Amino acid sequence: MNVLVWAEQVDGRLRKSALHAVSAGAALGPVTVLLLGSGAERAAGEAASVRGVAKVRHAANDAAELTAESLAGLVVQAVRATEATHVIAAATPLAKVTLPRACAQLDVMQLSEVVRIDSPSTFVRPLYAGSALATVESTDPVKVATVRVSAFAAAPVGSGAGGEAIEALELHVPASPTRLIARNAKNAVDVDLADARVVVSGGRGMSSAEQFKVLEPLASKLGAAVGASRAAVDAGYAPPERQVGQTGRIVAPEIYLAFGISGAVQHLAGMKDSRKIIAVNKDPEAPIFQVADIGLVADLFEVVPVLERSL
Amino acid sequence: MKLLVAVKRVVDPNLRISIRPDGSGVETAGLKTVVNPFDEVAIEQAVRLKEAGIASEVVLVSIGPAAAKDTLRAGLALGADRGVLVQSDGAEVECLAVAKLLAAVARRENAAMVLLGKQSVDNDAAQCGPMLAGLLEWPQASLAARLRVEGEKLMATCDTEDGTDELELGLPCIVTAELRLVEPRYATLPNVMAARRKPIETVAASSLVDAAALAPRLRTLKVEAVDTRRHVEMLRDAGELAERLQELMA
Numbered sequence: 001m002n003v004l005v006w007a008e009q010v011d012g013r014l015r016k017s018a019l020h021a022v023s024a025g026a027a028l029g030p031v032t033v034l035l036l037g038s039g040a041e042r043a044a045g046e047a048a049s050v051r052g053v054a055k056v057r058h059a060a061n062d063a064a065e066l067t068a069e070s071l072a073g074l075v076v077q078a079v080r081a082t083e084a085t086h087v088i089a090a091a092t093p094l095a096k097v098t099l100p101r102a103c104a105q106l107d108v109m110q111l112s113e114v115v116r117i118d119s120p121s122t123f124v125r126p127l128y129a130g131s132a133l134a135t136v137e138s139t140d141p142v143k144v145a146t147v148r149v150s151a152f153a154a155a156p157v158g159s160g161a162g163g164e165a166i167e168a169l170e171l172h173v174p175a176s177p178t179r180l181i182a183r184n185a186k187n188a189v190d191v192d193l194a195d196a197r198v199v200v201s202g203g204r205g206m207s208s209a210e211q212f213k214v215l216e217p218l219a220s221k222l223g224a225a226v227g228a229s230r231a232a233v234d235a236g237y238a239p240p241e242r243q244v245g246q247t248g249r250i251v252a253p254e255i256y257l258a259f260g261i262s263g264a265v266q267h268l269a270g271m272k273d274s275r276k277i278i279a280v281n282k283d284p285e286a287p288i289f290q291v292a293d294i295g296l297v298a299d300l301f302e303v304v305p306v307l308e309r310s311l
Numbered sequence: 312m313k314l315l316v317a318v319k320r321v322v323d324p325n326l327r328i329s330i331r332p333d334g335s336g337v338e339t340a341g342l343k344t345v346v347n348p349f350d351e352v353a354i355e356q357a358v359r360l361k362e363a364g365i366a367s368e369v370v371l372v373s374i375g376p377a378a379a380k381d382t383l384r385a386g387l388a389l390g391a392d393r394g395v396l397v398q399s400d401g402a403e404v405e406c407l408a409v410a411k412l413l414a415a416v417a418r419r420e421n422a423a424m425v426l427l428g429k430q431s432v433d434n435d436a437a438q439c440g441p442m443l444a445g446l447l448e449w450p451q452a453s454l455a456a457r458l459r460v461e462g463e464k465l466m467a468t469c470d471t472e473d474g475t476d477e478l479e480l481g482l483p484c485i486v487t488a489e490l491r492l493v494e495p496r497y498a499t500l501p502n503v504m505a506a507r508r509k510p511i512e513t514v515a516a517s518s519l520v521d522a523a524a525l526a527p528r529l530r531t532l533k534v535e536a537v538d539t540r541r542h543v544e545m546l547r548d549a550g551e552l553a554e555r556l557q558e559l560m561a
Contacts, residue, residue, distance in 0.1 A: 093471050101451065109528040128322075128435075135531070136531055139530065181466075182476070183471070247429070290543070291540060295543045296545070296546045
C-alpha cells in the first residue's frame with residue numbers, strides 16, 4: 001500500500017488542513033506527502049516532522065501560482081511515479097476542484113468528504129447534507145478521497161521521519177489552458193474557521209452588515225473565528241468565505257455559538273459535529289434549539305454585550 | 312455559441328429524508344423532486360448569456376430515469392431552449408459515468424461551454440464538473456461566483472480558500488456555479504406553458520458510451536440515518552449564559 005497525501009502549502013508553510021489529511025492517510029499506512037508548486041521544498045522540512053509521515057516528495061518548485069488544471073496533471077504524474085494506491089487530501093476548495101479532474105485522467109471515482117476510513121477500500125461519507133452516512137467500498141485500483149478536516153484530528157508536528165525522508169520528484173508542469181490573472185486573498189489575519197476552537201456565527205437575525213460586526217469583539221475575546229449562515233451571506237451581512245454549512249465550510253469546534261440562526265438543515269450540516277452548541281434566538285420554535293446543548297430565547301443584541309463584558 | 316447546462320433531478324432539499332429499513336439507501340420514492348438548486352443557478356447564467364446576445368442556444372441535459380423529463384421541463388420554463396434526456400434505468404449512475412455521458416453529449420452538441428452546479432444537494436460530492444473538464448481536457452472555472460464573456464474568452468471570478476481567483480479561459484470550457492453567481496428567476500405561468508412545447512430528445516445512456524464506462528466503481532455497503540438532535544438545556548437569561556460560557560472556556 002502506497003499512501004500519497006497531497007498537502008497544500010502556501011509560501012513554504014503547510015496549510016493546517018494538511019495535518020488532518022496526514023492523520024487520515026496515516027490510518028492506512030506510512031504516508032508519502034506530496035508538496036507542489038513554489039514553496040514546496042521549503043515546506044518539506046515541516047512536512048517531514050509530522051507524525052505518520054515516512055516520505056516527503058516535492059515538485060514543481062519553480063511554478064508560481066498553479067491552476068487546478070496544472071495541479072491535476074501533477075497529481076496524476078505523482079500517483080504514477082510513487083505507484084500510489086491511495087491519494088488523500090483535505091476537502092478544501094482547491095482539492096475539490098483539482099482532484100476530480102485528476103480522477104478523470106486516472107479513470108477512477110473519487111470518495112468525497114470522507115469522515116471515516118474503515119479499511120483500505122471502505123470509506124464512510126455523508127449524504128443529504130449530513131442526514132445520512134454511507135459506507136462505500138471502492139473497487140478502483142487507486143482510491144482517491146478528500147477527507148473532511150473536522151472528522152480527523154490534526155497529526156502532531158515534531159515526531160516525523162525527519163530530513164532524510166525528503167526527496168525532489170521530477171515532474172513536468174503541464175501547460176495550463178486557464179490563465180490566472182489575479183489572486184485575491186481576504187481575511188488572512190482572521191482566525192481560520194476550520195481550525196478555530198471556538199466559532200461565533202451570525203444568521204439572518206443579525207439584521208444588517210453593520211450590526212453583524214457586533215460579533216467581532218466577542219469573537220476576539222474568545223479567540224474565536226467568525227462564521228455566518230447562508231441566509232446572512234445571501235443578505236450580504238457577511239462575506240461568502242465565512243459561510244458555515246453544506247455548501248460552505250464544515251466546522252467542528254469545541255464551542256459553537258449561533259446567534260440569530262434559525263437552523264436550516266444545510267446550516268446544521270456544517271456545524272452539527274461541534275462539541276458544544278450554544279444557540280441564542282428570539283424564536284423559541286427555531287430548529288437550531290433541537291441540535292443545541294444550551295439555548296437561550298432572547299434578543300441577541302442584548303445578549304452579546306453581556307457575554308463580552310463578562311469575559 | 313451553444314451552451315449546455317447539466318441538470319440533476321434531486322429530492323426537494325426542504326424535505327426530511329428517511330433511510331430504507333434494510334439500510335440499502337435513502338428512500339426517495341414518492342418524494343417531491345426539484346432541479347438541483349445549484350443547477351438552477353447554472354441555467355440562469357446560461358439564459359442570461361443568451362439574453363445578452365452572446366449565446367445562440369441553451370440546451371439542458373439530464374441523466375436519469377424517464378421521470379427526469381419533468382426536471383428538464385422545469386429547467387426549460389426558466390428560459391432554456393430544448394432538452395436532452397440521457398435515460399439510464401436501474402442503478403444510480405456514478406459521478407464518473409455521469410461525466411463520461413456529459414462529455415459525449417458536449418461533443419455531440421459541439422457546445423462552447425458546459426455549465427453545472429458546483430454540487431448536487433443529495434450526494435454532495437461536487438465532482439462532476441471538474442471530472443467532465445478532465446475528460447474533455449477543457450479549461451475549468453470551478454466554484455464560479457462571477458463571469459463574463461469577452462469575445463472568445465471567458466473571464467471568471469472563482470472562490471478559493473482565501474478569497475477569489477480571477478481566471479481567463481479559452482473556449483470551450485466548463486463552469487461550475489456557486490449559489491451567488493446569479494439569482495435564478497421564478498418560472499412564470501406563460502413560460503411554464505411554453506416549456507411544454509419545447510423539444511426534449513431522449514437518448515439511451517448505453518448508446519452514448521460503452522458498457523464499461525457505465526460500470527459502477529463503488530459499492531454501497533450500508534446507509535445509516537444521522538440523528539443530529541441533542542437534549543437542549545434552556546437558560547433564563549444572558550447572565551446565566553455568561554457563566555456557562557466562562558465554565559466552558561476554562
